Amino acid sequence: MPLLYPLVLAAALFGIGVYGVLARRNAVMMLLGVELMLNAVNLNLVAFDAWFADALHSGQVLTLFTITIAAAEIGLGLAIVLALFRALRTVDVDEVGR
C-alpha cells in the first residue's frame, strides 16, 4: 500500500478536526474536533512506522502514548463541559464566553 493513502486520509481527518474546533459552537463538538486531529496524527505515526519498517516500532509506541493521553484529555474535557452545563445550562461556547 502506498504511503499516500493513509497520509491523505490523515490530512482529511485533520482538516475536519480543525474545522470542528474553529467553526462549531458546541463544546462537545469542539472536543470531538480535537480528537479527530489527534487521531489524524496517530494515523500518520502508524503509517510512517510501517513505511520506515522501524525495528523498534517507535511510531506505534508513541501512538499508544498519544491514545492514553488523549483518553485522559477527553475525560478532563468532558468533565469541564459537564460542569459548564451544570452551571450555565448551555454548552454553547459563545454563550459561555459572554
Next chain:
Amino acid sequence: MSRVAGRHWAYVALTAALAIAAAIWAIPHLYETAWFAYYDGEPGGTRPPFPSLSPDLFLLPASAQLVLLAVGVGLLVQIYSTAYLGHHPRYRSYALVIVLFLVAMIAVVGTTNLWVLLVGWEVMGLCSYLLIGHEWQTAEARAGAAKAFLMTRVADLGLVLAILVIGETYGTYDLIGVEIAAGQSPQHATAIGLLVLVAVIGKSAQFPLHTWLPDAMPGPTPITALIHAATMVAAGVYLAARLFFLYAESTVVVTAMAVVAGITMLLGAVLALVQTDLKRALAWSTVSQLALMLGAIAAADPDAGLSHLISHGVFKALLFLGCGCLMHAVGSSALSAMGGLRASMPVTFWSTTVGFTALAGLVPTAGFFTKDSVLHSIEQATDHDGGLASGTAYALLAAALVTVFLTAAYATRLWLKAFFGPAPDGHAGHEAPSAMTGPLVVLAVATFALSIGQPFHLGTGLLTTALAAAGVGTIVLLWRRGASVDLEIGPLTAELGLDRPLSRWLPAVVRGVSRTVVDLDQEAVDAYPRAGAGLAERASHVLGLAQSRNVQRYATLVAAGVLVLVVVGVVLT
C-alpha cells in the same frame, strides 16, 4: 456693652491722633502766599531728578485746607459712627478703613510725587469700594460697590496715562519739577488735560460717569458723608485744580471741562429736585455741586473751585450726617417716611437747616460766599479771551445760574418735606444720641465760621441771592398753597435712563463680544484637536475589530496564518 463702646472710642482716638498730627503739619502752611504758588526756585534746583518715588510731602495752602477738611470730617464721622453703627459686628474693619481712607486722601493732597498721588488715589477707590459694600449681605450694596469700583477704575486709566505723558514730556514725575519745566513751555497741554479730565470725571462723578455716586447710597450714611464731602470726590476736583497749570492754555480741554460741568450741574440739580429719597437727592446734589467747582476751574479760577470744595465739604457732610440722624429716627431715608420732625428733633433740625441754607447759597453761610466766587469767576471768564471762549463761558454761566435757582428749590423742598407738614402715620421721631448730634453742631458752626474773610462780589452776590430766593420762594409758595412739591415726570424719576448705556448696553456689548470670542474658540480653534480626536477614535474602531473577544476567531486567524506561511514556504522552496 460699655466695653464695646470703649473699644469703639479707641478708633476715635486713633483718628484723633491722625487728625492732630495732620493739623500740626498743615496749619503752618495755611497762610503761605497764594493758594497755588508756583515753585519759584532756580530751574533744576534742589529737587531730585526723575523718577523719584520718595513721598515728597509738600503742602500748598490749598492742600493744607483739604488735609484739615479731610481729617476734621473724618474725625467727626468716626465719632458719629460710634453711635450710628456701634452695634455692627464688623465695626472694627469699618473704622479702620475710614482711617486708611483719610491717610490715602492726605497722600493725594500732601505729595508732589505723581506716583504717590496715584497710589493714594487708588487706595481711596479701594476704600470706597469696601465701605460702600460694607453691608455686603444686601445685593444692592454689592452692586453699588462694584459699580463705584469699576467706573472709577476705568477713569483711573486716564490718570495713569496722564502721569506717563507728564513724565515723558517734562522728564520728571515731581510736581514741583513739572511746574518749573511747564512754567517756561507747557507742552502736550491738550493730551494731558483730556486724560486728567477723564480721571476727574470718574472720581468726581461727572457726566457721563456720574451714575456710580447715587448708586453708592447703600453704604452707611456716615461713609456717604465722608465720600461726598471730604475725600473721594474731593480728590477729583483737587486734581483738576492742582494740574490746571498744565492745561490752562488748551482751549479744547477747558471747553470740554466747561461742557461736562455745565451738563452735570443741570442734570444733578434737576434729578435732585425729583428724588423721593433724601439720601439720593443729596447724592445728586453733590454731583451738581462738584460740577460747579469744575466750572470754576474751567473758567481759569481753581482757587474759587477749591474754596467751594472746602465749604461744600463741610455743609454736605453736615447734611449727610443730618440725614443719618433722620434715618436713625424714622428707620428709612425715604422722604415719604419723614415729615413733622421739627419739634421732636430740634438739634438735627437747626443744624440741618444751616446745611440747607448753605446748599441753597444764602447769606451768611460759607456756601453763599464760595458759590458767589464760583459764579464770579465764570462771569469773569465771559470777557477774557484766553482759555474758555466767550460763548462757552456765557453758556456755562447760564447753566450755573439755573443751577443756583434749582439748588435753592430742591434744598427747600427737602427741608420742608423732612421737617414740616404732617408726620406719616403719627410717627413722632426722636432726637439722635449726642455722639451724633455733636458733630452736626460742630459742622453747623464751621459752616458759618468758614464765611469769615471770604471775598465778596456785589454783582454776582446779588444775582445769586435773588435766584436762590426765587427758588426758595417758589417751593415755599407751592407748599403754603398745599400744592405738591413732588415733580412726578416719568423720564425724570427714571433719571433720564442715563444709567442704561453703562449698566445695560455696555454689559450687553461686552457679553456679545465675549460670546463671539467663545464661539470662535469653540467652533474654529477647537475644531483641530476635535478632528484629531475623532480620527484617533475612528482608527481605534478599525483596530478594535481584531479584538473580538472570540477565542475561535483568534484560533482561525492563527490557523490561516500558519496555512499562509506553509503555502509561502512551500512555494518559495
